[in-house]
Amino acid sequence: MAETTETTAVYVADVEEFTKGIPKEIFVNGESIAFFKTNSDKIRAIRNSCPHKGGPLSQGIVSGDYVFCPLHDWKISTVDGKAQAPDVGCTHSYSVQVEGSSVYIQI
Amino acid sequence: MRKENIVLIGNGMAGIRTIEEILKKEPNRFTITIFGKEPYPNYNRILLSKVLQGDSDINEIILNDYDWYEEKNITLYAGDEAEEIDKKKKVVRSRQGRECPYDHLIIATGSNAFMLPLPGADKEGVIAFRDIKDTEEMISASKKYRRAVVIGGGLLGLEAARGLLNLDMETEVVHNSSYLMERQLDEPASRMLKNDLEAQGMRFHMAKDTEKILGKKRVEGLKFKDGSTLEADLVVMAVGIRPNAVLAGASGIDTNRAILVNDHMETSVKDIYAVGECAEHNGIAYGLVAPLYEQGKVLAERICAKARTGTGYQGSLTYTQLKVSGVDVFSAGTFQDEEDTKAIRVHDEFEGIYKKVVVRDNRVVGAVLYGETADSPRLLEMMKKGQDITGLGKTIILPSEQEGGEAGSLTAAMEPFETICGCNGVCKGDIVEAIQKDGLTSVEEVKKHTNAARSCGGCKPLVADLLAHTLGDEAGEGLQEEPMCGCTDLTHEEVGEEIRTKQLTLTREVMNVLHWKTSEGCSKCRPAINYYLGVAHPKEYEDDPSSRFVNERMHANIQNDGTYSVVPRMYGGVTNPDQLRKIAEVADKYDVPLLKLTGGQRIDMLGIPKADLPSVWEDLNMPSGYAYAKSLRTVKTCVGEDFCRFGTQDSIGLGIAIEKKYDRLNTPHKVKMAVSACPRNCAESGIKDLGIVGVEGAWELYAGGNGGVDLKGGELLTKVQTTEEVIDTISAYLQYYRENARYLERTSHWIGRVGLEHVKSVILDNKEERKALIARMDTALEALPEDPWKSITSNEKKREELFEQKKVEVLQ
Ligand code: SRM
Ligand SMILES: Cc1cc2nc3c(=O)[nH]c(=O)nc-3n(C[C@H](O)[C@H](O)[C@H](O)COP(=O)(O)OP(=O)(O)OC[C@H]3O[C@@H](n4cnc5c(N)ncnc54)[C@H](O)[C@@H]3O)c2cc1C
Ligand code: SF4
Ligand code: FES
Numbered sequence: 001m002a003e004t005t006e007t008t009a010v011y012v013a014d015v016e017e018f019t020k021g022i023p024k025e026i027f028v029n030g031e032s033i034a035f036f037k038t039n040s041d042k043i044r045a046i047r048n049s050c051p052h053k054g055g056p057l058s059q060g061i062v063s064g065d066y067v068f069c070p071l072h073d074w075k076i077s078t079v080d081g082k083a084q085a086p087d088v089g090c091t092h093s094y095s096v097q098v099e100g101s102s103v104y105i106q107i
Numbered sequence: 108m109r110k111e112n113i114v115l116i117g118n119g120m121a122g123i124r125t126i127e128e129i130l131k132k133e134p135n136r137f138t139i140t141i142f143g144k145e146p147y148p149n150y151n152r153i154l155l156s157k158v159l160q161g162d163s164d165i166n167e168i169i170l171n172d173y174d175w176y177e178e179k180n181i182t183l184y185a186g187d188e189a190e191e192i193d194k195k196k197k198v199v200r201s202r203q204g205r206e207c208p209y210d211h212l213i214i215a216t217g218s219n220a221f222m223l224p225l226p227g228a229d230k231e232g233v234i235a236f237r238d239i240k241d242t243e244e245m246i247s248a249s250k251k252y253r254r255a256v257v258i259g260g261g262l263l264g265l266e267a268a269r270g271l272l273n274l275d276m277e278t279e280v281v282h283n284s285s286y287l288m289e290r291q292l293d294e295p296a297s298r299m300l301k302n303d304l305e306a307q308g309m310r311f312h313m314a315k316d317t318e319k320i321l322g323k324k325r326v327e328g329l330k331f332k333d334g335s336t337l338e339a340d341l342v343v344m345a346v347g348i349r350p351n352a353v354l355a356g357a358s359g360i361d362t363n364r365a366i367l368v369n370d371h372m373e374t375s376v377k378d379i380y381a382v383g384e385c386a387e388h389n390g391i392a393y394g395l396v397a398p399l400y401e402q403g404k405v406l407a408e409r410i411c412a413k414a415r416t417g418t419g420y421q422g423s424l425t426y427t428q429l430k431v432s433g434v435d436v437f438s439a440g441t442f443q444d445e446e447d448t449k450a451i452r453v454h455d456e457f458e459g460i461y462k463k464v465v466v467r468d469n470r471v472v473g474a475v476l477y478g479e480t481a482d483s484p485r486l487l488e489m490m491k492k493g494q495d496i497t498g499l500g501k502t503i504i505l506p507s508e509q510e511g512g513e514a515g516s517l518t519a520a521m522e523p524f525e526t527i528c529g530c531n532g533v534c535k536g537d538i539v540e541a542i543q544k545d546g547l548t549s550v551e552e553v554k555k556h557t558n559a560a561r562s563c564g565g566c567k568p569l570v571a572d573l574l575a576h577t578l579g580d581e582a583g584e585g586l587q588e589e590p591m592c593g594c595t596d597l598t599h600e601e602v603g604e605e606i607r608t609k610q611l612t613l614t615r616e617v618m619n620v621l622h623w624k625t626s627e628g629c630s631k632c633r634p635a636i637n638y639y640l641g642v643a644h645p646k647e648y649e650d651d652p653s654s655r656f657v658n659e660r661m662h663a664n665i666q667n668d669g670t671y672s673v674v675p676r677m678y679g680g681v682t683n684p685d686q687l688r689k690i691a692e693v694a695d696k697y698d699v700p701l702l703k704l705t706g707g708q709r710i711d712m713l714g715i716p717k718a719d720l721p722s723v724w725e726d727l728n729m730p731s732g733y734a735y736a737k738s739l740r741t742v743k744t745c746v747g748e749d750f751c752r753f754g755t756q757d758s759i760g761l762g763i764a765i766e767k768k769y770d771r772l773n774t775p776h777k778v779k780m781a782v783s784a785c786p787r788n789c790a791e792s793g794i795k796d797l798g799i800v801g802v803e804g805a806w807e808l809y810a811g812g813n814g815g816v817d818l819k820g821g822e823l824l825t826k827v828q829t830t831e832e833v834i835d836t837i838s839a840y841l842q843y844y845r846e847n848a849r850y851l852e853r854t855s856h857w858i859g860r861v862g863l864e865h866v867k868s869v870i871l872d873n874k875e876e877r878k879a880l881i882a883r884m885d886t887a888l889e890a891l892p893e894d895p896w897k898s899i900t901s902n903e904k905k906r907e908e909l910f911e912q913k914k915v916e917v918l919q
Contacts, residue, residue: 022652029915029916029917032912055669056665056669056717059717063625064626070656071665075629075630
C-alpha cells in the first residue's frame, strides 16, 4: 500500500503518439516504461522489464490485455503486470489518466 | 471392329463429367472428340470467384488438364466452336471447318449470361461474370479503374462484388428487389446478409431499376428509372443465365427454354443427347452442378447400355450456398411461410445466427440457415427422404442447437447414406469405403478418389472431419495433428487452406471467420497467419508489423540485454575495402561493443541500442542481411574456379546471383544456401536448406540439409547442366516449400515429413506444376518491398513508432 500514498501525475505524451498493437517505450525520470494502446483506445503502462530476466516488454507481440515478452515468450498482463500461468512473477503497473489528448502517468 | 464415335459439344463441367462417367464404365470402347468454344481445358467455373480475387491463376482451377485428354486418348478442339449438326449424315461441323462423324452426340453447351437489353449495354466496360475471359477483364479493369457497379444482388452478383472489393475497387451493388437473394432467402436472413456485407465494405442500392447505361465509348455511369444516377467505370451484369440452345434449335432438335430431354437425357432426335444447363427436364433447366452431375451419370448409363435402363433421371432437389467469406448461407426448398406450413425458428442476434426449418404435414420441406450451416446435410437428407419428423425434438432436427453442440465430430452421427458432398452427390459411406480401401490420408486424396469437395469446396471441413474420424486411432502420429495454438482447433494446414478457399485477406478476418477463441490471437498464431496471408496474396497483402516477432519487426536481432545486432548483406560472402572501411567508421562512431565474423560469411555488429539502429543503417547505407528473419539468410560460397586449383565452376558468381534474386523473400522458416565449386565442399553445401555443388560440366543440388539442432545431410535432389536450370529448380523448390510447409518448419523437417520423392515428383517431374510454381515465385519476387532498412530510415513516422526512446524528466 505504501506505493499509493505519494504519487504525482506526470505528462508523458499525446494520445496520437501511440500506435495500436505496437507498444512504446518512454523513460520517465530514467525509468523505462512500456506504454500500450488497446484496440478500445485505452492507454496502459507497465515497467519495461519482464519479471523473468528483464526482457524489454515494449518489444513484444501484443494481444488484447497481454504482451508476449520478446526474449522467452512469457505472457504478461498489461493491466496489472502479472505473469500468466504457468509462469509466476509481476512487474510494476502504473495508473494512467487521459485528459483531452494528453496522457499522464502516476509516478 | 470400328470403335463407336462419341462427339461432345461443350467442354464444360457437365459434359466432361459425363465423359468421366462413361470412361469409368468403358475405358476403351469409344473414340471421343470434344469441341470447346473456350480456349482452355475443362475448368471449375464455380471457382472463378477465387480467380477474380487475383490470388490464383487459372491453372489452379483446371479440373482436367491437357495431359488428361491425351492420356484418355480424347481429341479436344479447344477454341473451336461447333456450328452445325447434320443429323442425317450424323456429322458435326465446326467454325474452323472440321467435320466429325458421330454415333452418339452429346450437347452440353451450358448457358450464356443474360445481359439486360438496356440502352448502352454494348459500351466498353459492361460485362458479365461467366467465364475466364470475363474474370480476366475484371482483374485488368481493377488495375486502371476505381468504381465498380454490379447489377444483381443474387448469388452470382454478390460473389462478383466480393471479388471486386478484394481487387480494391469501390463496389456498389444495384438490386431491383428490396431484399438480397430474395429467391433463396426470407426477409430476416436477407437483412442479416445485407448488414454483414455492408460491414465488409459493399454498398447497396435496393429496389432500383436501371434505365440506361451512360458514357461515351466506355461506361461512365448508370441512370435509374427514378431519375437518380450512379458513377461507374465497370459494370458487371449478374442478373441471370440463358440456356444455350441455339445450335440445337437450328439443327431441328426440339427446344423450349432449353433443349428438351426425357428421363434418359435423350433429345427429340435419335442418338443426340443433352446434359447440363442447356437441357430442360420436366420443365426445369438447372443452374447448379449437383443436378448436372446426376444427369451425367444417367446419360453415361444410357450410352454405355445402348438402351434405356432403370428409371433414369427423376429431377433434383437443389440448394444454395453462398461463397463469400465471413458469411455462411444455406437455403433449400420451400423457405417462405405458407398457409399450411409451420416453422422451427432460431434467431440469435448477438451471434448473428438465424435458422428456419419449414415443415408441412410433419415433413421438412425447406430451410434457411444463416451464420451457422453445419446442419445443412442433415436437413437435406430429411427433405430428400421425406422423413416423418413427428416426435423428433428440435435438437435432432438441428443438432447444432444441442448444449455444447459443436463439440465432437460433425460427421460421426451421420448415417452412411447421408450426403457429404452435395455438388457431386457423394455420401458418407462412399468416402469411408475409399479411405479404408485405398488407404487415403488427406483431403486431396479423397478429392481425387471420390470427387467429394471437387466443385464448390463447401463440404471440405466435413470431408476433413470424416477423414480424421475414420482414421481415428489407427491414424498414428502424423495424422493426429496439433492445432496451431490454443486460440483455435484448426491445424496449420487447415488455416492455410481456409485462407485460400475462403479468400481471406486480413489477420482479423481470419480470426473472425474461423471462430478464434481469443479476440486477438497470440504470439504463435498471429505471425503464422501473417505469413500465410502474405503467401496467398503476394501482391495485395500488406504485412502486419504488430504480428511480427521482435526481430522481424525491428529488422535486427535482439540481445539478452535488450540491445540489438546489425548484420549487413555481403552477397556471397564477398566484400571489398569500401564496405570494410564503412563498417569500421560506423563501429567507431557508435562505439559498437563487438565486431564479429559470423558463421554466415559476413560481419556482425553487436550490442547496438535500439534508438541508434536507424542512424546506424543510414550511415552504413548497405542492404539488410536479414540475419533476423524467416527469409533467405546467406548464400555461402567458396572461391571456385577464379582462384582455386580444383574449382570447376563459378561458385561466387552463382552464389551472388542467387542471394540477390531471393533476397527479402518471406519463407516459413529461415533458408540457408551455399554454392561450392567442387565436391570438397568448402562452403558446406551438404548441410544447407539448398546446397549446390559444382562438378565437371554440371551442378548437383542437395535439399533439406540442416546444421542446427538436428544435424542432417542434404539429399541429392537433381543434377543439372546450366545455371538457368539451377535457378528454375530453386524457384520451384522454394515456392513449393513456401506454399506447402507449416510456418516455422525448416526444410529438413518438411522434407522429412512429406518425403523427398514427393517433392521431386512435384517440382521436377510434373512439368506443368513446375512451371506454375516458378511463375508464382516470380510474382512473389516482383511484389517484394524495398530494403527495410532503407524504407525505415526514410520514414519519420516508422522511425518514431518503432525506435524512439522518448525521455520525460520531472523536476521536483
Ligand atoms: C550470428 C550467428 C553466430 C555467429 O556469430 O556466427 C548466429 C546467431 C544466432 N543464431 Fe544462428 N547464428 C549464426 C549462424 C548459424 C549457423 C551456421 C550457418 O548459417 O552457416 C547455424 C547452423 C546452420 C543451420 O541453420 O542449419 C545456426 C543455427 C541456429 C539455430 C538452429 C536452427 C535449426 O533449424 O536447428 C537457431 C535457432 C532458430 O533459428 O530457431 C539460431 C538462432 C540464432 C540467434 C538468432 C538466436 C536468437 O534468436 O536470438 C542468434 C542471434 C545472436 C545475437 O545475439 O545476435 N541459429 N546459426 C550466425 C549468423 C549467420 C549470419 O551471417 O546470418
Ligand atoms: C462465378 C460462378 C459461380 C458459380 N457458383 C456455383 C456454385 O457455388 N455451385 C454450383 O452448383 N454452381 C455454381 N455455378 C454454376 C455452375 O458453374 C454451372 O451450373 C456449371 O458450370 C454448368 O455446367 P455446364 O457444363 O452445363 O455448362 P458450362 O460449364 O458453361 O460449359 C459449357 C461449355 O460449352 C461451351 N460451348 C457453348 N456452345 C458451344 C459450341 N457451339 N461449341 C463448342 N463449345 C460450346 C461453352 O463455351 C462452355 O465452355 C457458378 C457459376 C459461375 C459463373
Ligand atoms: S549457438 Fe547461436 S543461438 Fe546459441 S549461443 Fe551461439 S549464437 Fe546464440
Ligand atoms: S525475459 Fe521475458 S520471457 Fe525471459
